[in-house]
Amino acid sequence: MAIKHTAVSYYGISYVEHAVxxxxxxxxxxxxxxxxxxxxxxxxxxxxxxxxxxxxxxxxGLRVLADTWGIGKFFGGENVSLFLQNNIHHRQVSxxxxxxxPAACFNTNAFRDYFQKLCLKIARETEVDGFFWDEPHYAxxxxxxxxxxxxxxxxxxxxxxxxxxxxxxxxxxxxxxxxKQFRWREALFTLSDTSRKIKEVNPNLxxxxxxxxxxxxxxxxxxxxxxxxxxxxxxPYFDVFSTTIIPWETGDGFFKNIAERTVNIAxxxxxxxxxxxxxxxxxxxxWDKIDRIVDxxxxxxxxxxxxxxxxxxxxxxxxxKEPLKLWDKIGETYRRVLTKE
Numbered sequence: 001m002a003i004k005h006t007a008v009s010y011y012g013i014s015y016v017e018h019a020v021x022x023x024x025x026x027x028x029x030x031x032x033x034x035x036x037x038x039x040x041x042x043x044x045x046x047x048x049x050x051x052x053x054x055x056x057x058x059x060x061g062l063r064v065l066a067d068t069w070g071i072g073k074f075f076g077g078e079n080v081s082l083f084l085q086n087n088i089h090h091r092q093v094s095x096x097x098x099x100x101x102p103a104a105c106f107n108t109n110a111f112r113d114y115f116q117k118l119c120l121k122i123a124r125e126t127e128v129d130g131f132f133w134d135e136p137h138y139a140x141x142x143x144x145x146x147x148x149x150x151x152x153x154x155x156x157x158x159x160x161x162x163x164x165x166x167x168x169x170x171x172x173x174x175x176x177x178x179x180k181q182f183r184w185r186e187a188l189f190t191l192s193d194t195s196r197k198i199k200e201v202n203p204n205l206x207x208x209x210x211x212x213x214x215x216x217x218x219x220x221x222x223x224x225x226x227x228x229x230x231x232x233x234x235x236p237y238f239d240v241f242s243t244t245i246i247p248w249e250t251g252d253g254f255f256k257n258i259a260e261r262t263v264n265i266a267x268x269x270x271x272x273x274x275x276x277x278x279x280x281x282x283x284x285x286x287w288d289k290i291d292r293i294v295d296x297x298x299x300x301x302x303x304x305x306x307x308x309x310x311x312x313x314x315x316x317x318x319x320x321k322e323p324l325k326l327w328d329k330i331g332e333t334y335r336r337v338l339t340k341e
Contacts, residue, residue, distance in 0.1 A: 003298060004272070006334040007033035007306035008279070009067065013042055016052045022310065023060040029331025030338050034062045035132050035306065037069035040082040043118055047125075054126045065208065066122050067132040072104030072111055074190075076135030076244075078318070083114055092139045092154035095173050101153055103139035107186040108158045116194045123201040130206030131198060133191055135244055137212065137224040138183065150175070152183075162186070187225035188232065195237035208274065209235070210242035213258045229261070233269045241266040242274035245308060248284035255293050256300070263301045274304035279330050280313035283320040287329055294333050305337070 008031045012019055026034060034057050042050065057064045070077025073084065083104050084091065090110040092101040104111045122128060139153050152175050159182075163171035167178050195207045211226040226232055233241040243262045246255055259275055266273035275297050277290065284290060294305060307330050312323025320326045 003303065003305055003337045005033050005063070005274075005304040005306075006031050006338050007035050007065070007304065008330075009035040009037050009307070009309040011037050011309070013038065013046055013050055013053050016049060016056050019053045020056050020060065023057050023062055026310065027061055029327065030334025030336075031331075032061070032063060032338065033065060033129075033304075033306075035065045035067045036128075037067045037077065037134075037309075038122075039069055039077070039079045040071055040118070041079070043121070044082065047121075050122075051126050054128055058127065063129045064127075065130045065132045065206070066119075066126070066128045067134050068115070068119065069134055071115060071118065072106060073102060073139065074104055074106045074111070074115075074136055075133065076137075083111065090158075091156065093156040093159075094151055094153055095155040095175065096151040098155075101139040103153075105154045105156045105159060106136075106190045107154065107162065108156070112190055112193070115190070116197060119194050119198060120201060123198045123205060128205070130208065130239070131195070132242075133207070133209045135210060135212055136187065136191060136226055138187065140224070152179075154183075159186070183225055184228050184231060188235065192235045192237055195235070199237055206239045207237055208240035208242050209238045210244055210274070210276070213243040213246055213262075229265045230268075233265045233271055238271060240272045240274050240304065241269070242276070242304075242306070245276045245278045248278055248282055248289060252289075252292070252296070256296060259297050259300045259302060266303075267301070272303040273301065274306060275302045277305060277307050277330065279307035279326060280309050280316075280318045280320055280323070283312075283322060283326045290329055290333050291336075294337055298337055305334070 008026055012022055013036060054064050068075055070079040070081060072081050084102060090105055090108045092103045092105045094101060155171055160171045163182050191209060198205050209232055211232055212224055243258055246258060262275060263273045297305060312326040313319040314323040
C-alpha cells in the first residue's frame with residue numbers, strides 16, 4: 001500500500017508572491033496537494049488573485065482543490081457567511097423550539113442556486129483540479145440541560161413544504177423515520193447536483209466529500225445529515241470518500257475503527273479513501289503518535305492523507321501549542337510515507 005496524495009489546507013490567497021513562498025514550503029514538507037480554504041468574501045473580493053494563485057501552485061508542482069469553506073455555515077469553518085448576512089430568510093430552524101439558527105438551509109432553492117453559482121464560477125474560470133466538500137452538516141440546535149437532546153433541524157417553511165409534498169402529511173416536530181430519510185436525501189442532493197454540474201463543465205475535476213468521523217456526541221452526532229456513509233460514497237459524482245479529523249488524545253482504537261470503516265466504504269464503491277490528521281489546535285503529547293497513526297492508515301489501505309492546516313495554524317486562534325514544530329513533524333511524516341512503496 002502507498003499514499004498517493006498528501007494535502008494541507010491553506011487560507012493565504014491574498015497575494016500570489018507570498019503564496020508562492022508558502023507553496024514551496026509545502027513541497028519541502030512533503031505535500032503534493034493544497035486545499036484552498038475559500039470563503040464567500042474571498043470569492044467576492046479576491047477572485048482575480050485566486051485565478052493566479054491556482055496557476056502558481058501548479059507551477060510549484062502542487063495539485064489544487066477548492067474548499068468551499070464555511071459557506072452558509074453548511075460546511076465546516078470559522079469564517080462568517082455573506083449569504084447569512086444578506087438573507088434574513090432561508091435559514092435552518094429548530095424543530096422543537098422554532099428558533100432560527102445561524103446556518104443556511106441548504107435544502108432551499110435560494111441557497112442551492114447561490115452555492116452552485118460560486119462553484120461553477122470556480123470550475124469555469126480557474127484551473128483547479130477539483131473540489132473539497134468540507135464537513136457538510138445540518139446545524140445542531142442549542143443543547144438542553146440534559147445534553148444535545150433530540151432536537152434537530154431543519155424545519156423551516158421550505159423543508160416543511162417539501163416534506164408534506166413528498167409524504168402527504170405535515171412534517172412532525174419529533175423526528176420519525178420519514179424525517180430522517182428526508183434529511184439524508186435532501187442533504188445529499190445539494191452536493192450531488194452541484195457535483196454533477198461541475199462534472200459537466202469538466203469531467204476531470206475531482207470531487208472529495210469529507211464527512212464527520214461520527215462518534216455520536218454533541219458536535220459529531222449521528223444526526224448531522226451525512227452519517228449514512230454508504231449513500232455518500234455511492235454517489236456517482238464523488239471520487240474520494242474522506243472522513244474528518246480525530247483529536248490526538250483519542251485512543252488508537254478509535255483511529256483504527258474510523259480508518260477501517262472509511263477504507264471499506266470507499267473501496268466498496270470504487271472510490272479513493274482519505275483520512276485527516278490534526279495539524280492545529282492540539283498536538284499529541286507523544287510526537288511518535290503521528291507516525292504510528294499514519295503508518296496504521298497506510299497499512300489499512302488509506303489512499304490519501306490530509307492535514308488542517310498550514311504551519312499548524314501559526315498566528316491564528318487555532319494554533320497548536322508548538323505550531324511550527326507540529327508542522328515540521330507532519331512534513332517529516334509526509335515525506336516518508338509519500339515515497340514509501
